[in-house]
Amino acid sequence: MYFFGAYFTFHKELNDFLSKYQKDKTIFYKFNGKPSVKDSIEAIGIPHTEVEHIIVNGISVEFSCHIKNRDEINVYPLCSDIKCTNLIKLREEIGDAGFILDVNLGKLARLLRMCGFDALYNNSYDDHQIAQLAADSGRIVLTRDRRLLKFKDITYGYWLRSDDPHRQIKEVLKRYGLYGSINEFKRCIRCNGFIQRVDKNAIIDILEPLTEKYYNEFYRCDTCEQIYWKGSHYYKMKDYLDALM
Ligand SMILES: [Zn+2]
Numbered sequence: 702m703y704f705f706g707a708y709f710t711f712h713k714e715l716n717d718f719l720s721k722y723q724k725d726k727t728i729f730y731k732f733n734g735k736p737s738v739k740d741s742i743e744a745i746g747i748p749h750t751e752v753e754h755i756i757v758n759g760i761s762v763e764f765s766c767h768i769k770n771r772d773e774i775n776v777y778p779l780c781s782d783i784k785c786t787n788l789i790k791l792r793e794e795i796g797d798a799g800f801i802l803d804v805n806l807g808k809l810a811r812l813l814r815m816c817g818f819d820a821l822y823n824n825s826y827d828d829h830q831i832a833q834l835a836a837d838s839g840r841i842v843l844t845r846d847r848r849l850l851k852f853k854d855i856t857y858g859y860w861l862r863s864d865d866p867h868r869q870i871k872e873v874l875k876r877y878g879l880y881g882s883i884n885e886f887k888r889c890i891r892c893n894g895f896i897q898r899v900d901k902n903a904i905i906d907i908l909e910p911l912t913e914k915y916y917n918e919f920y921r922c923d924t925c926e927q928i929y930w931k932g933s934h935y936y937k938m939k940d941y942l943d944a945l946m
Contacts, residue, residue, distance in 0.1 A: 703731035705770040709745060712777045717862060718747045718847065732768065739764035742776055748850030750842070750858035753779045754788055761789040779876075792856050795877075796839050801831055803844035808866035813873065814893055815938055816945075817884030821893060828852070843873065870945065885942055886920060886929070894924025904928055 709728045716724045723745075730741055738757065739749050755762050756775040768774065777783055799819025802810045803826075810822035821840060832852040835842045842858035844850060850858040859876055861869045874880050889896050899921040905913060912930065920929040929935075 704733055706731045707768045707772040707774055709774045709776060711747065712775065713780055715747055715751060715776060715778050735767040737764060738762060738766045738768050738774065741768055743851050748847050748858065748860060750850045750855060751778055751860060753777055753791065754783055756785050759785065761785055761787055763789055764791055795841060795857055798839035800843050801835050801840040803831060803846060803849060806843060809843065809869045811890050812866055812870040814888040814890045815885060816942065817887035818879065819893065880946060883942060883946065885938065889922035889925060889927055891927050892922060892925040894922045896920040896922050896929055
């Protein structure tokens with residue numbers, strides 16, 4: 702039996718996490734004791750990583766704030782039109798540590814690397830390894846699993862709305878404002894290492910005869926030594942990136 706209740710309103714894309722009966726409505730959340738606003742938001746179904754600002758009875762608060770009976774709570778994603786002064790930031794600004802991707806997002810990892818972004822991916826990671834790696838490095842977790850984003854060790858994360866990698870890449874570029882930072886020929890698509898220009902003579906022994914005959918500009922991955930050149934794959938990739946932008 703619950704003794705208390707608070708009124709939660711979730712704004713904009715936070716509604717993506719709510720059932721059709723809850724979307725764009727004020728939700729009466731029943732509770733006992735003094736739960737934190739963070740735990741209450743996650744109990745309703747929204748991972749803390751998606752939340753940017755919380756306003757309780759007109760005042761911006763931290764995740765650790767305890768909710769009280771009849772509180773009116775507005776919860777916002779990343780957006781600029783919040784009518785409240787003295788907005789509290791719930792976390793430090795994201796650094797440049799890059800992304801870590803959940804298992805089964807291998808295609809998205811390759812697309813991010815193709816755009817030149819640091820995308821750590823290994824399909825043998827379990828949830829706890831991903832959370833630990835993210836905590837240690839400050840990486841942003843990308844996942845289709847909203848349960849993973851509720852791990853307390855994860856500070857930065859994004860729940861991919863689509864399960865199509867070509868839509869996912871657009872979601873990520875938009876969410877993190879990365880359209881202007883795309884830089885092909887920077888990351889190895891296979892392993893996430895950096896690629897560098899390499900002299901043709903240094904690799905001539907391992908080139909296929911036709912590649913050796915027709916190409917002069919080569920790049921090599923620092924980590925796995927994969928060789929790249931501007932063949933037909935490159936022009937397909939270029940067309941893809943042009944369409945993306
Ligand atoms: Zn590599």
